[in-house]
Amino acid sequence: MAESPRTNRLRRLLDGDDVALGVLDNTYSPTLVEFYGELGLDFVWLDLEHAGPSPWDGERLDDLLRAADATEVELLVRIPTPDPALVRKALDAGVRNLFVSRVETAEEVRRAVRASRFRYDGDAGDRGFANPRASRWGTADDYVRTEDEETLVGVTIENRTALDNLDEILDVPELGFAFVGPLDLAVSFGHPGEPNHQEVQDAVAEVERASTDAGVPLGGLGFGMEDVNKKADSGYQILNLGSTTGAVKQVVTSWLDDFDG
Template sequence: MATSPRTNDLQRILADDAVALGILENAYDPSLVEFYGELGLDFVWIDLEHAGPSPWNGHRMEDLLRAADVGGTELLVRLPEPDPGTIRKALDAGVRNLFVSRIESADEVRRAVEASRFEYDGEPGKRGFASPRASRWGTTDDYAGTEDEEVVLGVTIENPTAVANIAEILAVPELGFVFAGPLDLAVSLGHPGEPTHDEVEEHVEEIREAALKADVPLGGLGFGMDDVNEKANAGYQILNLGSTTGALQSVVRSWLDDYEEA
């Protein structure tokens, strides 16, 4: 018996021009992914660029995806580079929301989005067809006809070349979102560890204005809740609130600070 096609709650939020809130789960633990869903977060960011399992580790990814399904949230998975093979592998494992790093041009972005589609811009796409977990192992009704609608692929804008090419990048058909990356922008601009440097903030603002003009959803990092609220009001639709280790550090240190020795 065929099963219903998958649905993507993060895609629905973006389509409704609403704001999605999430957290970077940098312990890569399925129980925490499930718990964050129970707490009401819209997405859990799994970063495979800077740490975590290999992007090719399908079993680890499937465990995280099952936890997201149980908790009622979406995984937002970042890949280290726009490699079409890695994109297809992640999608077949069941990832619905991807963003890729290390892009500089619209051509790179187009190849990445094309790799995520069975049909793309009126032509055949470059996604391979099989019966993977994404199709519930071949049981999903009209998998080929519905899957493209449920996949969101975005890119990180994190270097001056990408910022210079931002208009062309935003014009790539079916680009799901752009994510402004101030930490890597700071490095590429010669200000490592200074995401609030004036030059970095100027580039981030250029990304924001271009994304709003092109009507492409914009994602970014929140540096405290005042900053999150400000960015939500400024047009950001995907906002990361913090990280597992950051939250634990804050709470544990507050406990230690409040402890009074006998």
């Protein structure tokens, strides 16, 4: 019996000008992915650039995706390079939301987005056609149209070269979102560990203004709920609230601090 692929909740939120809230799960645990969905988060961020399983490890992705499917939370998967082959691999596993690290030029971004589409910008796309998990192993109805409509590919703006090419990057057809990376921007500007340095903050503000002007949804890190609320009010649509280990640290530290023994 044919199945319809599930719709992309994150894409629906962005299309409706709503705000999506999520958490970085830096334990890469299917149990926690499922639990975060039960708690009502819109997405779980899996960072395959800095840690975790290899982005080529389809079996690990399968387990994490099944956990997300159980509670209809979306996975937001960051891959380490704008390699079109890696884009196709992740999407065939069933990932719907990708964001690409280390981009510098619009052409790199265009190749990555085109690799996610069967049809792209009125022409042929570069997505490989097969019967992978994304198509429910060939049983999904209208697989080509649905995948092109539901897949979301964004980029991290995290270095000076990308900033120099920002307008051209944001003009790439069907770009899903731009995610500001202040920590890596700080490194790129020669201020590692100083995301609040004025030069870095000016760069962040430039990304914010340009994304708004281009009509590209904006994503970023929340540094506490006051910052999250401020960014949501200023137009951010994808906001990461924190990490699994950060949340555990905060709670366990408070327990230890409150212990009277």
